[in-house]
Each structure stands twice: as C-alpha cells, then as structure tokens.
Amino acid sequence: MGINEKETTGSMHMYESALFKGLTGGVIRPGGFAITQAAMEWCAFAQDARLLDIGCGRGVTAEFIQAQYGNHCIGIDCSRMLVREGLERNKALELLHGTAEALPFEDGSMDGVLTECSFSLIQDKEKALYEIKRVLKNSGKWILSDMYLRSAEKSLPNDARPVSCIGNAFILEELYALLFEKGFRMLHFEDHTRALKELMANILLEHGSLETFFQLTTGNACNLADAEGRKQKIGYFLLIAQKE
Ligand SMILES: C[S@@+](CC[C@H](N)C(=O)[O-])C[C@H]1O[C@@H](n2cnc3c(N)ncnc32)[C@H](O)[C@@H]1O
DSSP states (O other): OOGGGOOSSSSOOGGGOTHHHHHHTTOSSTTHHHHHHHHHHHHOOOTTOEEEEETOTTSHHHHHHHHHHOOEEEEEESOHHHHHHHHHHOTTSOEEEOOTTSOOSOTTOEEEEEEESOGGGOSOHHHHHHHHHHHEEEEEEEEEEEEEEOSSOOOOOGGGTTTOSGGGOBOHHHHHHHHHHTTEEEEEEEEOHHHHHHHHHHHHHHHSSHHHHHHHHHSSOOOOHHHHHHGGGEEEEEEEEEEO
16 A cells, blocks of 8 residues: 555545545635636536546545536545545545556546646656546646745745645646646646635634644644745646647
C-alpha cells in the first residue's frame, strides 16, 4: 500500500478529516460548487458526455454534476475511506477506489476529466498526465482547479508537502510547460484566490490558527509559521485544458 492509499491508522491525510465537512459543505477544497459550476458552464458538455472526477473524495462533485447537468460522472480516489463514505452516503454513485496513475478505463472513453484540488497531491504526475490524456477523447476537456504560488519566492515548508495541496502549490509557468509538453492545449484560466482566502478565514475563525487545523486534521505538528507569512501569496485557480 503506497502513501496515497493509506487508511487512517497512524497519521492521516488532511483531506480525510471530517473537520473539512463542516468548513466546506462536503467538498474538500476552496470554492464549494461555484468553481465546478463555472467550469461546467464554460465547457458546456453535451448531455450524453461521460466525465471522470479524479481524486473525487466523497463523490460530492460527481453527485452535483449528475444532478445539475445530467452528465454521468464517475469518481475515482486513492482513499478507500473517502470512497467508502461516499458510497455509504449515496449507493447510486459510481465511485471507485484507484489511482490517477493507473486509471481503469479504456482509451478515449471520457469527454471530460476533473481534478479539483487533487492534481497537486498526485505523486507521479507524469504517469497521471499520460493516463488523463489516454482516457480522454480527442478534444476532450480537462478541468483542473488547484493551488498556485503567486510570488517569486516559490517555496513552502517541507513538512506541509506530503499531506496538503498548499504544500504542493504549483508554479504556473512550470505547470503550463508540463501540460504543453504532454499534449494539452490551454483553453481558459480563472483566478479564484478569493475562495481560498475565504476558506482560510473560516479555518482561522473556527480553529484559531492553520497549525491547529493542521494538527487536528493530520495528527502531526507542522511549522507553518513560514507559510503564514507567505499565505497571501498562495492562490487558487481554475484551468481548462484540451487534449490536442
Ligand atoms: C483535497 S482532496 C479533494 C477531493 C475532491 N476533489 C473535492 O474537491 O472535494 C484531494 C483528493 O485527491 C485524492 N488523491 C490524491 N492523490 C491521488 C491519486 N494519486 N489518485 C487518486 N486520488 C488521489 C485524495 O485521496 C483526496 O481525496
């Protein structure tokens, strides 16, 4: 079992904590459904489009997409616990335990892929990019929302890296170069840093400090003092790319 597949014995992954449910209403990221909605409206998928949410967590986005847009949306996540919780909540959802690096779907079987605050956490991005491209149809769209570093000072504490999206925030220039190299064309970009700031403010109101929240959600101490000073420089984005 790799680090991504850990159950919650010992130290747990931040996003598996039930504390997120109260803060974000089910999703485990900034922005709630508003960013998903913006992306779905921008993409305007046909009614019969088949979508895949990679790093789907408890499957709330898949459920939202099916209810709002009528598209069949499959979810896959490496956390057995989150997939189990999602299926316990709604047995009708198609949620699978698996990893982005080895997607159990046929070539060209998806019209769209979503990675909402999950691509930053994927350990082998080269493999995941290969897989995302493989399962997408030609001209299929990839909805990617995630953290990015907005300043020239591009580093964060190492102890935040394995468990949080913030610790793995992208440098946009590097991300664009990687997507281009792997055969994706950039279609659209939106800044949603305000949604991240709102989430941070809610965490501070509820728990007093980011360190306390980190400790409560992971069981580990993390010195985020450095990140605290820089947190205004972390942003959140929505990007829509297309398989060339
Ligand atoms: C911050 S949570 C976001 C969950 C969900 N997309 C949402 O917006 O609520 C990141 C998710 O990515 C999953 N994840 C991380 N690495 C993964 C991988 N290599 N393959 C599949 N899922 C992964 C985690 O288990 C977690 O559920």
